[in-house]
Amino acid sequence: MDATHICGICGALWIQWPDDSAGCPAGSWSLRSQKAGECCDNVAMGLQIIPLSEVDEFAAEVEIERAEAAAVLYADRIAQAERDARGNCGLCRHYRPDPEAGRRYFGEPNKDSGWCLNPAVPSGRADYPHADMLSGDWCQQFEARP
Numbered sequence: 626m627d628a629t630h631i632c633g634i635c636g637a638l639w640i641q642w643p644d645d646s647a648g649c650p651a652g653s654w655s656l657r658s659q660k661a662g663e664c665c666d667n668v669a670m671g672l673q674i675i676p677l678s679e680v681d682e683f684a685a686e687v688e689i690e691r692a693e694a695a696a697v698l699y700a701d702r703i704a705q706a707e708r709d710a711r712g713n714c715g716l717c718r719h720y721r722p723d724p725e726a727g728r729r730y731f732g733e734p735n736k737d738s739g740w741c742l743n744p745a746v747p748s749g750r751a752d753y754p755h756a757d758m759l760s761g762d763w764c765q766q767f768e769a770r771p
């Protein structure tokens with residue numbers, strides 16, 4: 626069977642078995658490359674293991690090699706995990722969801738948009754009473770909802 630995943634750190638290719646027809650338990654992993662780094666050999670398969678479908682689509686889009694694309698996506702995943710750990714607008718008590726806030730970026734209402742009602746975060750636009758944010762954005766002023 627062809628590889629299904631790639632490690633974004635060492636570039637090793639892996640198969641995650643969809644079912645047990647090949648004798649491996651469904652969901653288990655087999656190494657498809659000659660070797661793998663400490664990053665994915667006998668450790669938990671986490672953010673470093675990326676579906677090849679995602680990697681190949683991105684690689685084709687920006688015209689780079691598969692391993693390079695995996696490394697870029699891995700860096701994105703780490704950055705996103707850090708942002709998530711820090712908290713984002715959607716989880717902040719200053720955030721008020723409002724699709725209309727998305728008009729400026731999207732040209733139409735957007736379900737992930739809202740306003741930041743924190744006075745310490747200026748709107749930056751005369752015609753906007755509050756800063757328009759996406760629910761996944763974050764800032765230093767983040768305060769978790771009570």
Ligand code: SF4
Nearest residue numbers: 714717720741764766
């Ligand atoms: S911009 Fe900052 S203060 Fe405003 S909602 Fe987002 S995280 Fe909260």
Ligand SMILES: [Zn+2]
Nearest residue numbers: 632635664665
């Ligand atoms: Zn690895």
